[in-house]
Amino acid sequence: MRHDVIVIGAGFAGLYAMHRAVTAGLTVLGIDAAAGVGGTWYWNRYPGARCDVESVDYSYSFDDDLQREWTWTERFAAQPEILAYLEHVADRFDLRRHYAFGTSVTSAAFDADSGTWEVHTSTGMRHRADFLLCATGCLSAVNRPALPGIEEFAGEVYYTAAWPDEAPDFTGKHVGLVGTGSSGIQVAPLLADSAASLTVFQRSPNYSVPMPNRPWTDDEIRRLKAGYAERRRRSAYAPAGTPHTSQTKPAAEVDPHERAEALRQRWSQGGVLFSKTFPDQLTDLAANDVAREFAEARIRELVVDPVVAEDLIPVDHPIGTKRICTDTGYYQTFNRDHVSLVNLRREPIIGVTADSVRTTIAEYPCDALVFATGFDAMTGALTRIDPVGPDGDRLSHLWADGPVTFLGLMIPHLPNLFSLSGPGSPSVLANMVLHAEIQVDWVFALIAAARAEGATQVEARPDAADAWTRHVAEVAEHTLFVRADSSWYLGANIDGKKRVFMPYVGGFGTYRTHCDDVAENDYAGLVFTSR
Incomplete structure (x- = not known):
């Protein structure tokens, strides 16, 4: 079956992308390897897993009723509560029925003749879509170091990034x-x-800084909900997507x-x-x-x-x-x-x-x-799929010397593909939920603009992507971030990975302004074509 959109992932970005697609009346299919929604909060269920952004900010802002009806219990929510929130969102907007769960994407290639992405899955199914939205997560590709002799270990082995459903018992071990x-x-x-x-x-x-977590009081919750509009206004173009300042x-x-x-x-x-x-300070x-x-x-x-x-x-x-x-x-x-x-x-x-x-x-x-060895961060989830463009360009080759993107959203030679929360965007340096919302909104506005013009393909110009990628690097060079040689921001935790500073450190608000400017200038830097 041919769809308008395929969404890979059912975390914060994926669920919102699904909601936007359904609301726009598009035919959409979601695919996720997990048995349910949650993304990183589905897999990272190890003891102590908790978000370091305040719960009232680490939540969707697109629906006022959702903000009013959901009550966070703690200042910094733990994994079970965040997962319950995402499950609530999926049920509230009836999103699960659009997903194929327990299914991995094994490959994806753009077919020039039909102008669609053909996506192959672990179940042997093939799906086609005009647009491919990769909400694959910047912290989702598990890093499993190959220690000599690990296959001989007779005990139990666990990864915090892929924790089992049934909690292990370590008593006396x-x-x-x-x-x-x-x-x-x-x-x-x-x-x-x-x-x-x-x-x-x-x-x-x-x-590490100690987390003074505590339950929200009833009075605090009443004040927070009453002041949500102002809190979101202050966060909208803030450096980290939260109302806090230095x-x-x-x-x-x-x-x-x-x-x-x-x-x-x-x-x-x-x-x-x-x-x-x-x-x-940085x-x-x-x-x-x-x-x-x-x-x-x-x-x-x-x-x-x-x-x-x-x-x-x-x-x-x-x-x-x-x-x-x-x-x-x-x-x-x-x-x-x-x-x-x-x-x-x-x-x-x-x-x-x-x-x-x-x-x-x-x-x-x-x-x-x-x-607790982390992830092949920022790029790993997408390079493991290794999408192929219409001229045979593989992502693994395109990014061999480091990721090149336009606004961290689009990749030259891969038309109609969007990478959410990936390299070239603030991603992990900002409030990931608001980050997902602004990126997804931008993508769907672009899809609507392309279709209004009768365009079937939209792609980032190589020179525009090169310019954005240079800008990302130049901004980083003016900070202390590049002095952290062992940082996963640079890919240093993965053997053989090209060391390139991947997030955009210019700030969430500045990044959002760049995205706004591109849209307001008739999507300068992009090429629209019709078949």
Whole structure:
């Protein structure tokens, strides 16, 4: 069957794209490998999984009734509540019936003769559509490191990014945790609660700010709902898509006492906002050092053993240039007698046996291994599908030297294909829900404009995409982000991946203005053609 639109993915971006397609009266098919909706919040159900953006902001803004009827219970929602919210949205707008769940897209190719994308799936089905919307997620392609001997391990193996439906029981077991990014930092305290021992294998430590989570009070919820319109207005073109702002003065211009108080307030607020205490914190190393030294002092206060504390302090990047993590008792976990930290920079892993992990120095017995090793971020989910354009151009070849996009949405030589929340857009550096809404709205406005002109194909010009990609790189070069050599923003966690800084760091509001300008200038940079 031929459709107007195929949507790959049923997370925040995919569900909204489906809603927009249905509302526009288009024929649409959704495809998702999961058994239900949720996207990353379907798969990442490990203990402690929680969003670091306040729940009232990390939610759809397109429907006032939805905002009024849904009540968030916590300031920072946990995975079960976020998944329940997405399930509620899917049911409220009757979106599930348009999806083929439990189905993976194995390939996609644009057929020049018919002017459609032909999509092949794991069920053996072939589907055609005029437009292909890839809401495949920037954090969805699981990174499974090939440790020597891992196939010989006789114990249990889990990945935080693909956690089983039935929660594992670690009671009385010797658990090895590999990875200390966001998921590793969130899961570690809960693993320690039940395990007989927990050994954390850390290659690159990350900064983490304690999350002062709590339930919303009834009064707070009433005020938040009454003020939603103003909150959304302030978020619409804000740097991160939330109503929060930084100090107005650069760090050097603030009195030292006032500066310390500002850092204390942001630390107590918790979350990624700490990296935005001062406006120059991610562009000026001296300003960054002020925040970094404050955070490191807090880590030394929280961790009893000074050697362990030093091992937990990053030495390879300015604070905030790798995404600041948020935690509930992570640093204090290492004060427990049955928890140990292995610094893989001192003693790299050389292999796995049937019942242990071996480093160059020691052997650590393990009954279970938990890999919190993250994702082939930003590009992996789409390059694994490897779409092919009408002239035989494969995405894997087009992006061999790093992703090239127009506005992070379109890729030259791949007409009628849209990449949502991918490289070249703010994506993980912004509120992902509002980010999804503005991108999806832009895409459907473009589809309507193309059809109004009688165009059957729309494609980004190579020179326009090259210019946007250069702009993304130039903006990043004026920040400290590029100094984080081990960051997954650069693809550094994936062996053989070209190191290119992928997100747009110019800010959510600035990005949105660029998108607005392109649309208002008759989609300059795009080519419309008719068959």
